């Protein structure tokens with residue numbers, strides 16, 4: 001029996017390594033360790049291998065190993081003393097852990113924010129404003145004959161996206177895969193020429209460089225051309241693009257952090273106008289539906305950031321940056337988002353559920369984080385640039401524990417427990433904190 005557990009091959013494994021949530025992975029274990037990951041994906045393989053080592057203690061106080069009950073008691077003391085706590089993260093969790101985090105935030109009167117505020121928060125604000133014509137990735141695979149990547153580099157961030165869904169995949173109405181599609185890549189002038197469609201290569205049919213902050217202007221030109229309005233100064237590639245858009249059977253634009261002006265977009269300064277760029281693109285996509293079928297999709301980064309949006313939405317009515325300190329939820333990105341709250345030194349305790357985006361916080365936010373008590377719940381082997389007051393190593397959903405994660409197109413997929421571990425899930429830790437909190 002033990003032999004069976006230690007040496008085995010699991011098929012149809014769901015990989016939470018990125019928002020693609022590929023559910024066709026084959027994982028081979030030898031002597032309880034991962035020996036093979038297939039099909040090839042360096043990002044996914046690294047994700048499973050990094051988290052599968054279970055040498056870290058279950059709990060630590062100021063970096064020194066302790067037992068679970070002591071860590072829970074210490075955390076409860078910190079929670080009882082806090083005036084304006086913040087709960088942040090959740091995108092590598094799973095629906096049960098996210099639900100437990102909202103319940104704790106409600107009980108202790110905290111702000112709860114997800115990693116969306118560091119990545120596609122501006123896109124969420126845009127779609128709240130203008131709506132979104134959207135689809136599943138299965139629809140793209142089967143129908144899309146025009147695929148546009150705008151402000152994202154799929155080969156680096158979502159290595160199997162092109163193979164499984166958008167470019168090379170053969171579908172019902174795209175029987176020749178790559179030959180059934182026209183692919184366009186739009187991005188920053190100094191980057192886009194080097195972008196590939198997948199790690200094994202592949203060039204777009206049309207590459208359009210955009211000057212810094214030039215996305216809005218290009219989208220405005222496309223909207224005017226779609227209406228038949230004459231516009232001066234339009235470049236030849238933009239004229240080609242509008243013809244491709246009008247004449248396709250089914251178009252999809254996947255847009256990324258480059259368009260949303262996110263803090264996590266490597267090498268760029270975050271902008272305050274990302275939601276305006278995305279709103280303009282979503283309006284263009286809606287207007288294209290007067291002449292053909294056209295949809296838009298965000299390229300979500302972390303494995304279950306879409307799940308975090310969904311759980312917060314169904315529990316509080318808002319997707320991120322929610323303040324429950326007054327006993328009812330209030331939503332205001334910028335005011336209640338983690339980076340800005342910490343920058344203004346307003347929170348006096350931070351519970352971090354998955355710390356992978358903390359290095360992208362501003363210097364001022366990270367400095368304040370180091371000066372206040374922190375309770376960190378995270379997977380094994382995640383490096384931190386500070387020592388938390390209390391830390392819990394938690395079971396990895398999809399490897400050590402079962403759960404549910406949402407793919408980037410909001411399709412929920414089951415995660416399975418494949419390997420034993422000594423760690424509790426974040427749901428267990430957060431539920432224990434909720435049960436022990438007296439609040440007097």
Ligand code: SF4
Pocket residue numbers: 015016017018019020021022025041043044045158159160161
């Ligand atoms: S593309 Fe993303 S979800 Fe798919 S195997 Fe690679 S890391 Fe995992």
